[in-house]
Amino acid sequence: MMRYRFDHFVLDTRTQSLSYQGRMLNCDERILNLLLLLIEHAPEYVDKQTLLDTLWPDTVVSDWSISRLISDTRKLLKSAGADFPVIQTLHGRGYRLSAEVLSILKSESVSQPVSTPAAPAKRIHRLWPVALIIILLLALTSRLFLATDATDSLNLAEPREIKARVLWVDDHPENNLAEREYLQRQGMAVYTAANTSDALMLLAMYHYDVVISDMGRQDEPLAGMKLVDQMRRSGNETPYLLYTIVPSEAQQQLVHKHGAQGVAVDQDELYELLAQYIPLSPQR
Structure with a gap:
């Protein structure tokens, strides 16, 4: 030991x-x-x-x-x-x-102890039924709250059998509606954020398996690059993919230099990249 x-x-x-x-x-x-x-x-x-x-x-x-x-x-x-x-x-x-x-x-x-005192174990055994009741009550209360809070932009009452969670950052989510619906049919839970600050807040609170982001948002042409920079500086190594229109060769190199895993310009490229990080079926 x-x-x-x-x-x-x-x-x-x-x-x-x-x-x-x-x-x-x-x-x-x-x-x-x-x-x-x-x-x-x-x-x-x-x-x-x-x-x-x-x-x-x-x-x-x-x-x-x-x-x-x-x-x-x-x-x-x-x-x-x-x-x-x-x-x-x-x-x-x-x-x-x-x-x-x-x-x-x-x-x-370190040496393995010869024996464990019996008294603390008995005390824990006596307290266990009370602790179990408290845990069950808290779980029930949390479950009711999460299931009824319809105003929360992040649907925490998600199905239990999801295969992965995806955070999609885009100030025009209507542009990727078909892609998000496809991922949901594949058993993914897809959440959206319209800006960098909301994305960072969600990343600090919840776990995601992949982050997908556009490049430019509002008045920031490199918003997608700035987001991955902030994630990596904070120690967040969640796989990060950029979904943009026409990336240049220089942009492709810059994406990897800043810590992103790839850039896609269409659905096929996006699904191919995503399959490296989440379990996607080849049928679409």
């Missing part, structure tokens, strides 16, 4: 936990396994196939699941207090720990 420390973070394999300044962070097992995998391979990178085989054994998932997990992990670490990059993206290859983490990473062995 090992305990790994970097800055004020501690990853403990004995307790299967991640903490910051002694405070346990609420994260699922896959995030813990991702960090452990990156630590064990450091300073080398971990390729996408190894991530898929290790983190999703006996499960068929696409690369967008990796992007989502990396994004969720970065958000968790940043919200906890990390003011430095933890995971570095090597485009086309995989991911590795950043140089900042490698310079401060320390490890130590």
Whole structure:
């Protein structure tokens, strides 16, 4: 059993936990396994196939699941207090720990405890029925609120069986109505924002698997480029696609330089790019 420390973070394999300044962070097992995998391979990178085989054994998932997990992990670490990059993206290859983490990473062995005191366990057992009732009441209240709030521009009472969430940023959403309807028929939840500020607010509150944006909005001819710049500076690595009219060769190069994953000029190109990040059927 090992305990790994970097800055004020501690990853403990004995307790299967991640903490910051002694405070346990609420994260699922896959995030813990991702960090452990990156630590064990450091300073080398971990390729996408190894991530898929290790983190999703006996499960068929696409690369967008990796992007989502990396994004969720970065958000968790940043919200906890990390003011430095933890995971570095090597485009086309995989991911590795950043140089900042490698310079401060320390490890130590920890022993497995012989026994666990019985008294706290009994106390938790007695309190569990009360806690369960409280959780159920809160869940019921939240469910009623979300289902009846028809004025919310983001429909949180979405179907449970959605395959992915897409945020579409365009000040003229009527121009891509057919594309959005197609994605919805494919089982995607598609949400819209008319400007950069609304998009950033939604990205800060909810998880999306892909962001699609136009290039120019209102008086800003490069609004789409500015949005991806702000996302990447904040540590948000959600796949980002530009859907524009006629991109030049220089614009194509600029898109990738600023951290976007691609640019499409028609439906076929857009669906081809999207299929790399969300599970789209080839039939349209």
